[in-house]
């Protein structure tokens with residue numbers, strides 16, 4: 001640790017599955033972790049902020065197969081490729097100190113050693129696994145753990161799984177883990193403790209299956225070929241291998257382990273608060289000081305997905321609203337420990353109210369007035385008015401302590417609310433002191449200068465405390481205040497700016513957004529891309545009119561329609577063609593229609609083709625249809641015409 005540092009601080013995000021595009025929900029946890037890491041650095045801690053990607057498992061193996069690439073190529077593209085995970089964190093200004101990929105060689109070798117150690121100490125043993133497996137969650141379940149027969153975590157279908165496997169003696173640690181959860185502050189918010197104890201520990205912790213043989217994309221168990229280490233063991237130990245545990249790549253274990261806090265989403269609390277400490281206990285390693293299970297960002301009360309009308313792509317949102325506004329919104333609008341309902345409307349409203357109106361206005365009005373009334377610098381001669389100033393000054397001077405209290409509890413929303421109370425108070429202070437009236441009299445200029453100074457000083461402290469949330473904005477505000485000091489020790493003192501501060505004007509920090517227009521633009525962006533339709537080339541050869549007229553096109557009504565036995569292509573139609581005798585046509589369209597949906601429809605048939613036999617049945621004519629290719633997939637639509645057209649009507 002450095003001489004001047006207050007101490008070491010180790011904070012982590014979950015490592016993300018590079019299986020799909022990350023959405024704003026994923027960015028939520030990383031932005032929160034970044035804000036906390038920056039806050040601790042601001043306070044003077046020596047911070048290690050770890051994030052990364054969780055790259056093994058059957059899900060990734062399957063996705064790579066679907067994409068026709070190797071699993072390594074697949075994850076490389078999502079992690080390192082354009083618009084990938086690393087790009088996103090760069091865009092969002094995530095100040096991580098270390099990025100781990102579970103496919104990194106040093107991590108893989110370390111996991112093998114860790115697995116062997118637990119095998120050697122008897123906590124991992126070989127047995128046979130029979131039960132249920134949720135592929136998307138990479139989780140094993142027993143029948144009794146399922147909810148309505150589905151995965152209790154994500155609610156999706158589970159599959160049967162039976163294979164020879166290694167098991168971890170999780171049951172052995174049940175009492176110690178329960179004690180840890182119930183009698184310490186290990187897991188927060190505390191509301192998550194009873195869920196873990198009542199749903200998982202009290203019903204009886206079963207030993208955990210920790211190896212698989214049905215796929216290969218994982219860390220191989222080196223002493224038993226064919227087995228790969230269960231992805232969650234591989235994943236959880238990232239927090240330690242990234243510091244150098246069981247490897248020579250890094251050497252920070254002594255300084256940074258145990259972690260100060262693991263920030264994780266609520267659905268993975270079970271892994272972090274039961275399995276993780278049990279494995280550490282097995283290896284006699286210190287436990288992390290805290291696991292914090294934050295809530296989810298929901299869309300319309302449900303899981304986040306692209307399909308629900310709101311734009312959730314952090315790239316698009318950052319581009320339209322700015323990275324700082326997005327970061328701010330995430331932590332200002334939702335209590336970190338609970339779920340919150342995300343919407344584009346709420347995002348725009350938060351930007352307009354807090355950033356454009358309150359903060360942006362305060363900065364631009366104050367700087368503009370300083371320029372207008374005094375030019376380059378404020379005059380040194382300034383007149384206090386304790387009655388008018390005391391409340392604002394006291395609020396600013398005590399803000400840092402209040403903020404610190406909230407930040408230490410990870411109550412980002414409250415910390416920001418405290419800052420914005422002061423910003424609102426400052427805007428009110430402008431109205432109370434009416435600088436434009438003071439400016440009219442030479443005598444009142446010293447008072448005017450003090451009012452502006454107090455406002456600038458308020459802006460300095462607020463911007464300083466906003467640094468962890470909006471680093472670029474805070475830097476810009478510091479510039480506008482003539483390069484103001486914003487270090488931690490200056491943020492609980494009122495009067496740090498030099499009295500003759502020289503402000504720098506600039507454009508609006510957060511221009512107001514037109515809600516209606518913006519929502520319409522976002523809706524447009526969310527529309528699926530127009531399908532790429534391929535049309536058959538047009539025939540070049542002409543047909544003379546008389547020849548064309550020889551084609552006898554007729555309206556026909558479907559009386560019966562059925563599949564043809566032993567054929568997955570053919571449908572057999574019984575048609576009313578207006579003659580009083582049924583016409584039979586066979587058509588190779590079974591892939592596109594269910595027979596019952598065609599009964600009663602009025603179709604177009606060409607009736608004077610010579611009859612032909614198909615699968616031993618006679619077909620007298622052909623039904624007309626439209627054939628085209630959409631996004632590479634062949635489509636077919638039967639030509640259906642107005643039911644008012646009688647059977648047998650000639651079409652020409």
Ligand code: ME8
Pocket residue numbers: 013014015016017018024025026028029054235236238263264265266267268295296297298303304
């Ligand atoms: O769980 N709101 O990875 P992951 C808030 N690889 N948070 C959300 C969210 C939402 N709508 N959607 C996802 C994994 N998250 C494992 C972690 S750690 C040893 C291994 C959060 O990519 C989610 O809660 O599925 C989790 O904390 C994180 O994104 C990564 O999810």
